[in-house]
């Protein structure tokens with residue numbers, strides 16, 4: 001097994017380079033039971049292993065970012081997590097950045113353990129970046145933000161999620177008039193301050209759904225990347241990105257899972273679907 005290695009450059013710098021050289025796309029590894037079936041695989045650890053290996057072998061040398069969805073591995077217990085560990089190591093060794101979609105969030109002291117799981121280079125799940133939830137208060141994420149800074153990793157914080165239910169929390173208005181989501185974006189802007197020069201990305205990103213329609217009431221210029229899930233199975237398309245993100249579109253990392261994965265099990269189908277999405281994004285985001 002490849003030994004996890006820490007980064008020598010900040011995540012944001014590595015991400016911008018990967019998007020420029022490999023294309024602006026993140027592909028999700030989401031082994032849904034229905035996809036395993038569609039691929040002719042069994043819904044068990046052998047099916048999970050084959051599915052995951054196929055995606056990593058097809059795409060890790062080509063796309064900028066692979067985003068394993070931890071839940072689909074955890075449902076198989078420790079053997080599923082072992083598959084996830086191998087996928088992370090192999091994808092990183094092939095040159096992809098790995099964004100672990102774990103959406104962790106807890107009080108600060110427990111958050112420190114989550115941070116160590118994904119952001120400490122000694123951990124078998126060490127990844128280039130991780131998704132976290134700020135709904136125990138942005139300050140509760142401090143251990144993850146600090147560990148990421150120390151090791152050149154990235155953190156993506158849920159701000160405006162792609163699901164319609166998110167609005168009841170994220171659009172809620174705080175005393176003083178700012179929405180919860182705007183407050184999260186403000187915190188991220190502060191975390192990235194000083195990191196970003198012209199054209200550079202900071203390492204602290206926001207998750208902002210591509211499904212949300214225009215967001216001009218939000219200041220999306222956070223100095224870091226905007227992970228945009230929702231393209232493909234959730235109904236958004238690359239053509240929607242300029243309308244949703246406006247001038248911030250250049251900092252958007254669109255993410256597609258089922259929209260690519262449904263083109264398996266052959267590697268050629270996965271590769272051409274990913275290339276098509278990346279091309280469509282390039283055409284609208286430059």
Ligand SMILES: O=c1ccn([C@@H]2O[C@H](COP(=O)(O)O)[C@@H](O)[C@H]2O)c(=O)[nH]1
Pocket residue numbers: 028030069101160161162163207208209229230231232233234255256257258259
């Ligand atoms: O706001 C969010 C945050 C995360 N996700 C995750 O992205 C993928 C989407 O999968 P698709 O098959 O492309 O719909 C999945 O892992 C979600 O948990 C999101 O959809 N929205």
